[in-house]
Amino acid sequence: MTPDTTAASDFDCEAALAQLDDYLKRELTPELAERVRAHVEACAPCLSQMRYAERFLSLLRAPASDVRCPDPLRLRIADALRTGGGGS
Numbered sequence: 760m761t762p763d764t765t766a767a768s769d770f771d772c773e774a775a776l777a778q779l780d781d782y783l784k785r786e787l788t789p790e791l792a793e794r795v796r797a798h799v800e801a802c803a804p805c806l807s808q809m810r811y812a813e814r815f816l817s818l819l820r821a822p823a824s825d826v827r828c829p830d831p832l833r834l835r836i837a838d839a840l841r842t843g844g845g846g847s
């Protein structure tokens with residue numbers, strides 16, 4: 760198999776979204792990260808999904824001093840994560 764770095768065709772939305780979390784945390788190999796990036800650049804739905812996840816992650820990681828403006832949604836998300844733990 761020859762790696763084809765130009766084609767995103769074998770790296771579909773499902774594959775891209777499956778790597779999205781690790782991509783945003785920079786836990787992917789450079790090769791895999793590049794494929795995710797290439798896919799989302801060419802795929803609007805995945806790009807918006809990535810933007811959303813990226814924003815969500817940055818909200819989670821942002822120190823209190825990094826708050827640029829009061830954001831009710833941010834508070835709601837933080838609160839939901841604290842109280843609604845349920846899942847895993």
Ligand SMILES: [Zn+2]
Nearest residue numbers: 771772802805
């Ligand atoms: Zn996609």
